[in-house]
Amino acid sequence: MRRRLDKRYTVIPAILVITALAGLTLHSTKPTGEPVALQDDQDLHLLHQQFQQAVALLQHGEFDYAVQGFHAVLKVAPDMPEAHVNMGYALLGLEKFEAAQSFFDSATNLRPGQSNAYYGLAMAHEGLGELRSAVVAMRAYTHVANADDQYRRKAEAAIWEWEAELSVQQE
Numbered sequence: 001m002r003r004r005l006d007k008r009y010t011v012i013p014a015i016l017v018i019t020a021l022a023g024l025t026l027h028s029t030k031p032t033g034e035p036v037a038l039q040d041d042q043d044l045h046l047l048h049q050q051f052q053q054a055v056a057l058l059q060h061g062e063f064d065y066a067v068q069g070f071h072a073v074l075k076v077a078p079d080m081p082e083a084h085v086n087m088g089y090a091l092l093g094l095e096k097f098e099a100a101q102s103f104f105d106s107a108t109n110l111r112p113g114q115s116n117a118y119y120g121l122a123m124a125h126e127g128l129g130e131l132r133s134a135v136v137a138m139r140a141y142t143h144v145a146n147a148d149d150q151y152r153r154k155a156e157a158a159i160w161e162w163e164a165e166l167s168v169q170q171e
Contacts, residue, residue: 047076051083058086063093081111088120097127108140115145119155131162138162 054069070087077083088103101124107117118141125134138159145152 047073051080051086054083054090055086058090058093061093063090066090067094079110081107081114081117084110085114085117085120088117088124092120092123092127095127097124100124101128113144115141115149118144119151122155122158126158126162131166135159135162135166 050069051073054066054073057063057069058066067087067090070083070090073080073083074087084103084107088100088107091097091100091103101121104117104121104124107114108121111117118137122134122137122141125131125137138155141155142152142159145155
């Protein structure tokens with residue numbers, strides 16, 4: 001029998017680094033809470049590193065910590081659509097569908113071609129029981145996603161299932 005690797009030992013160092021970087025972020029904002037323009041390549045490197053660590057936490061299912069990490073990134077870079085999308089997915093993991101929906105909407109406003117934002121938006125609508133809106137968002141995803149996108153078939157299947165469920169509800 002194989003022993004399962006305890007994920008906490010791989011995630012704890014990332015959490016410590018994110019906490020340290022979040023502290024740096026707090027010092028890089030004006031007292032009014034407005035974001036400060038990134039000064040140089042080192043600031044950009046720190047922001048990228050912080051974003052990647054939050055993504056790693058998201059991928060490990062550490063949704064609360066991922067939300068904290070993306071919140072720190074968005075304090076510094078509020079116009080970063082990728083951070084909005086990933087924050088949305090972290091909130092989906094916490095089943096906070098309305099909040100996730102808001103972040104996905106923000107991402108699509110910042111970058112209308114951000115296909116994964118439409119996919120996440122559809123999932124948030126599904127979580128809220130809004131199947132018609134889920135279909136619309138998923139159709140938007142299939143419209144902007146590349147033809148060879150790895151999630152296209154799953155998206156098309158979801159549309160088919162939701163439309164079938166909606167037709168049953170109408171009967």
